[in-house]
Amino acid sequence: MTLTIALAKGRTTTQVLPLLTAAGIDCQALSTKSRRLIFTENPDYHFILVKAADVLTYLNRGTVDIGIVGSDVLEEQGHQQFDMLDLKTGRCRFILASTPDFDPQKTKRKLIATKYPHLAQRYFQNQGEDVEIIKIEGSVELAPLTGMADAIVDITETGTTLRENNLKIFATLTPVSTHLVVNRLALKQKKPAIYQLIQSLQQVRPQEA
Ligand SMILES: Nc1ncnc2c1ncn2[C@@H]1O[C@H](COP(=O)(O)OP(=O)(O)OP(=O)(O)O)[C@@H](O)[C@H]1O
Numbered sequence: 427m428t429l430t431i432a433l434a435k436g437r438t439t440t441q442v443l444p445l446l447t448a449a450g451i452d453c454q455a456l457s458t459k460s461r462r463l464i465f466t467e468n469p470d471y472h473f474i475l476v477k478a479a480d481v482l483t484y485l486n487r488g489t490v491d492i493g494i495v496g497s498d499v500l501e502e503q504g505h506q507q508f509d510m511l512d513l514k515t516g517r518c519r520f521i522l523a524s525t526p527d528f529d530p531q532k533t534k535r536k537l538i539a540t541k542y543p544h545l546a547q548r549y550f551q552n553q554g555e556d557v558e559i560i561k562i563e564g565s566v567e568l569a570p571l572t573g574m575a576d577a578i579v580d581i582t583e584t585g586t587t588l589r590e591n592n593l594k595i596f597a598t599l600t601p602v603s604t605h606l607v608v609n610r611l612a613l614k615q616k617k618p619a620i621y622q623l624i625q626s627l628q629q630v631r632p633q634e635a
């Protein structure tokens with residue numbers, strides 16, 4: 427039985443390939459630098475490489491059985507899939523950041539720039555705050571620096587981008603890591619193969635909390 431897997435391109439793939447290899451899955455073809463997007467040479471596991479934001483589209487339509495993607499994406503768009511395993515890699519965190527002179531108490535209806543509008547809206551709603559969200563596609567740090575927004579909700583890992591742009595963290599929201607998610611129907615139809623994969627990845631993922 428073949429399992430089809432959508433892997434988020436970029437950082438996620440780079441960090442997950444060593445785990446898949448350690449779990450005994452031949453995915454050598456994916457580690458070569460190329461523009462290929464679909465890998466079907468392994469009869470047990472077929473892979474497609476997609477933009478992180480598209481993983482759940484392939485999964486929810488049933489085009490793939492499994493998605494491997496950051497929990498940032500799941501928090502922003504997830505609803506129909508089963509989140510089966512935290513791979514404990516690709517770790518970073520959501521933060522609220524701005525220029526050092528930003529005063530969260532003083533700014534009345536904040537303008538918040540982010541790549542994650544739903545997550546940001548939820549965060550402020552839970553704080554009982556009404557904010558205006560500006561959806562940005564990248565280099566989010568520019569928004570408070572240029573005065574377009576009061577603050578940003580984004581992910582940070584090393585903190586280098588914030589530091590180099592003289593931005594300060596005002597709140598830490600939720601932690602982020604790469605997760606394995608499963609299509610509902612696939613979980614019914616391919617249960618043994620899916621559980622076997624989960625079990626092998628559980629054994630090789632980083633063990634710390
Ligand atoms: N420091 C980090 N910054 C951003 N994403 C990170 C970081 N560390 C881990 N990740 C994970 O990697 C994913 C983003 O990977 P990447 O930046 O390669 O993709 P992308 O943002 O779609 O790429 P691109 O910048 O080409 O559009 C996120 O969904 C997140 O889960």
Ligand SMILES: O=P(O)(O)OC[C@H]1O[C@H](OP(=O)(O)OP(=O)(O)O)[C@H](O)[C@@H]1O
Nearest residue numbers: 564565566580581582583584585586587
């Ligand atoms: O804390 P750090 O280790 O510096 O990482 C954080 C940076 O990485 C991400 O951007 P990405 O590289 O995905 O580029 P983008 O600006 O195009 O989204 C994120 O949006 C931050 O800008």
